[in-house]
Amino acid sequence: EEKKRLSYQQKFEQAQHSVSKKLLETALAKESNLIASADVTTTKELLELAEKVGPHIIALKTHIDIISDFDYQNTIIPLKEIASKHKFLLMEDRKFADIGNTQELQFTSGVFRITDWADFVTSQVIGGFESLDCFKNVGVVAIIGMSSKGTLTSNNYREEALKIALSHPNVIGGVSQNPIPEEILLFTPGVNLADSGDGKGQQYNTPEHVFKTLHTDFIIVGRGIYKSENPEQAASQYKSAGWNAYLTSL
Numbered sequence: 144e145e146k147k148r149l150s151y152q153q154k155f156e157q158a159q160h161s162v163s164k165k166l167l168e169t170a171l172a173k174e175s176n177l178i179a180s181a182d183v184t185t186t187k188e189l190l191e192l193a194e195k196v197g198p199h200i201i202a203l204k205t206h207i208d209i210i211s212d213f214d215y216q217n218t219i220i221p222l223k224e225i226a227s228k229h230k231f232l233l234m235e236d237r238k239f240a241d242i243g244n245t246q247e248l249q250f251t252s253g254v255f256r257i258t259d260w261a262d263f264v265t266s267q268v269i270g271g272f273e274s275l276d277c278f279k280n281v282g283v284v285a286i287i288g289m290s291s292k293g294t295l296t297s298n299n300y301r302e303e304a305l306k307i308a309l310s311h312p313n314v315i316g317g318v319s320q321n322p323i324p325e326e327i328l329l330f331t332p333g334v335n336l337a338d339s340g341d342g343k344g345q346q347y348n349t350p351e352h353v354f355k356t357l358h359t360d361f362i363i364v365g366r367g368i369y370k371s372e373n374p375e376q377a378a379s380q381y382k383s384a385g386w387n388a389y390l391t392s393l
């Protein structure tokens with residue numbers, strides 16, 4: 144018999160970090176495990192997408208440095224309002240990858256001031272354990288293994304990366320295409336119902352596949368939603384597909 148996964152309720156009860164608790168609580172309340180990736184390049188598109196997909200998602204993932212007309216007042220303030228209205232978290236996919244001191248500057252300074260608005264961020268762990276100390280007020284999702292063809296995140300790298308992720312108190316989860324221990328949450332990008340790749344190295348799986356084989360917690364969907372003709376409807380479809388796949392994997 145296949146090993147059973149822990150439910151969101153069980154994970155909520157054992158969660159230590161306030162951001163893990165918030166994510167799991169939101170998942171249970173909205174019956175959603177969907178994170179929409181807003182890889183759009185203007186403030187208008189970002190806010191419109193957030194408004195449309197907001198009811199269906201537990202978090203909106205940004206690459207804030209691709210917004211051409213970024214302006215804290217006009218981009219972040221309304222984004223935070225939409226997030227609080229629709230009750231989703233903000234995940235900045237910055238993938239920090241430097242020494243602790245530089246990451247601290249990138250996190251707190253510049254025009255983006257990520258520390259002031261993100262609920263959680265992604266970070267590589269290539270800089271070692273102490274490089275993650277600067278993310279005190281947010282949750283960190285550690286990049287354990289990437290979804291792209293030819294990634295250098297080998298078995299050995301993933302094993303060492305996991306040791307850092309599991310032992311660092313700021314880390315709430317990991318991005319991976321492989322199963323990880325249940326003490327931290329698993330975030331899986333590279334999810335698409337229609338495509339198997341993008342011709343640029345991305346490799347896609349279905350929600351069914353990632354819940355069944357990886358016991359993932361949260362699916363991250365970018366182009367499957369924001370490139371769709373009807374992003375609101377697509378978000379609703381991915382939400383149902385993800386939730387049903389979760390229930391089936393219990």
Ligand code: 6AU
Nearest residue numbers: 180265288289290318332333345364365366
């Ligand atoms: O669904 P897509 O392919 O349009 O978008 C996938 C999103 C992009 C990537 O930057 C991100 O997920 N991503 C990540 C993350 C979330 O850290 C890691 C990875 O290995 N692969 C990946 O696609 O915004």
